[in-house]
Amino acid sequence: MIKKYAQIIISISVKSLDRIFTYGVPETLRPSLGIGSIVEIPFGAGNRIIRGYILGFCEEIDFDPTKVKYILKQYEEVGIESELLELAVFMKNRYVTTMQSALGTLLPSRPNVRKKEEKWVRSLMDQDQLLDMMRTLKDKKIYEPRRRVLEVLLVKPHIPLKEIMEEADVSRGIISTMVKHLILEFETNISIRMPYDLEAYDTSINLAPNKEQDKALTQITQSIQQRENKVFLLHGITGSGKTEVYMQAIEQVLKVGQSAIVMIPEIALTPLMVKRFVERFGEVVGVMHSRLSEGERFDQWRLAKEGRLKIMIGPRSAIFAPFEKIGLIILDEEHETSYKSEMPPKYHAREVAIYRARYHMCPVLLGSATPLVESYYKALSGKYTLIELDQKAEALSPLEVETVDMRKELEKGNTSILSHELYEAIKATLLKKEQIILFLNRRGHSNFVSCRLCGYVLKCNHCDVAYNYHKYNHKLQCHYCNESIPMVQICPSCGSKHVKAFGIGTQKVEAYIKEIFSEAKVLRMDYDTTTGKDGHKRILDQFEAKEADILIGTQMVAKGHHFNNVTLVGVLAADMSLYVNDFRASEKTFQLVTQVTGRSGRGDKAGRAIIxxxxxxxxxxxxxQNQDYKNFYNNEIQYRKLMGYAPFKEMMSVLIISTDEKYLIQLCHRIKEQLSIYDQNKGIEILGPSPATLSKIRNNFRWVIYIKADSYKALTALANHLYNINEQEDHRHISHMQIDLNPMMSY
Incomplete structure (x- = not known):
């Protein structure tokens, strides 16, 4: 077929523009363009230059050919494979999003990033010829720069241009002259922007699996070899050796010439996982996460597509690695809510992984010490295959976990951050030269600032939230819009000087610990201290090298890390996540506390945790406290069944945002009226509308409607109906509507 016209989806993610547009194909581009090519096109009355994705070609059109606009150029380095096109269609239907939004998620954010080219120099003479020339030039001072170049070439006959200029202390003009005289030649090499230094890692070998690990590996390996599309739930207690199971399973994948994707829940875990995998598998390991530069991300994507990488590690976006043959997909800490995207399309990496595995006919391995309630329910009902690791990988001393009732501490007059038990435990651990992790899932110094005389609370001018006090810069900061103002000394409401910061955050804990344990070296790991690409790695490396005695952190320190010298973990406020407006509150509390207490006693020393x-x-x-998942599950599943939450019901949240509060309230009630035609006989239950927990952010008012249904299909039909309602509304008032199917967070 002659590629005369291309059928293109444009990269503007607006529902009304989510359709095919036809463009002419210039003759010069016809040989190189194909389905999945990404192109640059003029769009709209003003011919704005935008990106487009080719979904097909045709030879004839049913409108005036004189009105056809033409493709301007092709992004040659980037394209979409047929599998990823199918995946985009799945995401569009599954998450009720636009094709543009789905396609944009699959690809590097900037397709015009180019390969990094580097000039090299190669000698055209052998060593004898170089020595002869050096002798000829020896006493001729004018040729001294050339002689220095020849000296370098004797040792390095193939060398980067910059390097030879530095070592020989010559200008580029000298090198160019030697090229003209056929002494050297220039080469243009493609330089790979790797996010890690391979030479910085040692090598490791497989460990002998224990009986439980061997049994798990037998099942997974059999599924890999027989190309079975199974979903395994690997429920293993902390320290049971799940990562070793992952690596030995991947070794089987590589033996049959296939690739593997390993997802981790957050960037903080990337350095540790990369270290372990690079030490085992070397340069075939790739990394994908948002802290990489555009060039690094592009190179990782390209190397995966070319088959030069075989293992891709990273948070949820790693699931889109463009491998041609996938043999295994792993979700470590599969319970984590970060696997669900907060931005449209609001996909869940687990569901995308299962879809891709179905295409490649390979297994999916979900690993966790505290599986999601829905996942464990599916495993017990036979939809997933359950594998349990109940024993520690090594014969270690059992972890001693105890709880401290802080109400009794108050009765004793102790109003400090630390209970008596935790204070004494920290003191004893420091004396033994062992390390401590203190966990508090809230950054900042204090949660809010208020006047003790009139009760006035200082709130962000643009959001319906209190400012957090940050002591390091003596400022009040909003954690939603990032607005900051200097700390207030006088109450804006009554004029009194009785203004004080209340509550507790990681900064305040750090200051307190440094004060009472002045001899200890303290590190803090939270959002404020981990900015930059290597922020997490820098802190973790320092702690692992024993350059600090105490690590204070948010959930970044709660999982995955393995510090042999940590023998004490303190959970400072276990209730912080227990009474939030979220039906998953108990589950998240159990997961966090179990994960963080499991960081203690990972080496050959006995561990202790205090909650x-x-x-x-x-x-x-x-x-x-008892590290008893099954007891938690049995309690939680009864609550979910009684209240009609997952896994017994599907749920959808509809967040509606507008700068006009009055209009927003009226709109929400109109939407509920139009949805009321789906009565309870169809298994639909509508909750709300009501103000969102954060009812105002960045001067936008937020209201939410929750909808429960017996089937996912019923929710997707409702979601499409809601978008149609939204299209009919007056867009001068409404900002936008966000629909989230089976949300992992409350609004």
Whole structure:
């Protein structure tokens, strides 16, 4: 077929523009363009230059050919494989999004990033010829720069241009002259922007699996070899050796010439996982995450597509690695909410992984010490295959976990951050030259600032939230819009000087610990201290090298890390996530507390964990103390069934945002009226509308409607209906509507 016209989806993610546009194909581009090519096109009355994705070609059109606009250029380095096109269609239908949004998620954010080219110099003479020339030039001072170049070439006959200029201390003009005289030649080499230094890692070998690991590997390996599209749930207690199972399973994948994707929940875990995998598998390991530069991301994507990388490690975006043959997909810490995208399309990496695995006929391995309730339910019902690791990988001393009732501490007059037990435990651990992790899932110094005389709370001018006080710069900061103002000394409401910061954050804990344990070296790991590409690695490397005694952190320190010298973990406020407006609150509390206490006693020394709580009798706290997932699950599943939450019901949140609060409230009630035609006989339950938990952010008011249904299909039909309602509204008032199917967070 002659590629006369191309059928293109444009890169503007607006529902009304989510359709095929036809463009002419210049003759010069016809040989190179194909389905999946990414092109630059003029769009609209003003011919704005935008990106487009080719979905097909045709030879004839049913409108005036004189009105056809033409493709301007092709992004030669980037294209979409047929599998990823199918994946985009799946995401469009599954998450009720636009094709543009789905396609944009699959690709590097900037397709015009080019390969990094580097000039090299190669000698055209052998060593004898170089020595002869050096002798000829020896006493001729004018040729001294050339002689220095020849000296370098004797040792390095093939060398980067910059390097030879530095070592020989010559200008580029000298090199160019020697090229003209056929002494040297220039080469243009493609330089790879690798996000890690291979030479910085040692090598490791497989460890002998214990009986449980061997049994797990037998099942997974069999599935890989037989190309079975199974989903395994690997439920292993902390320290049971799940990562070793991952690596030995991947070794089988590489033996049959296939690739593997390893997803981790957050960037903080990337350095550790990369270290372990590079030490085992070397340069075939790739990395993909948002802290990489555009060039590094592009090179990782390109190397994966070319087959030069075989393993891709990273957070949820790693699932889109363009491997041709995938043999295994792994989700480590599969329970983590970060696998669900907060930005449209609001996909879940687990669902995308299962879809890709179905295409490649390979298994998916979900690993966790605290599986998501829905995942464990599917495993018990036979939809997933359950594998359990109940024993530690090595014969270590059992972890001692205890809870401290902070109500009793108050009765004793102790109002400090630390209970008596935790204070004494820290003191004893420091004396033994062992290390400590203190966990608090809230950054900043204090949670809010208020006047003790009139009760006025200082709030962000643009958001319905209190400012957080940051002591290091003596400023009040909004954690939603990032606006900051100097710390207030006088109450804006009553004029009194009784203004004080209340609550607790990681900064305040750090200051307190440094004050009472002045001899200890302290590190803090939270959002504020890990900016930059290597922010996490720098702190973790320091702590692993024992350059600090105490590591204070948010959930970044809670999982995946393996520090042999950590023998004490303190959970400072276990209740912090327990009573938030979220039906998953108990589950998240159990997961966090279980994960962070599991960081203690990972080496050959006995570990201890102390959980400070105001509700020691809550089943999530008690189960975490006993590291008893099954007890937690049995309690939680009863609550979910009684209240009609996942896994028994599907849910959809509809977040509606506008700068006009009055209009927003009226709109929400109109939407509910139009949805009321789906009565309870169809298994639909509508909750709300009501103000969102954060009812105002960046001067935008936020209201939310929740919808429960018996089937996912019913929700997608409703979602499409909601978008149609939104299209009919007056867009001068409404900002936008966000629909999230089976949300992992509350709004």
């Amino acid at each position: 400070q709580t105001y509700t020691p009798d809550h089943y999530s706290i008690m189960s975490a």
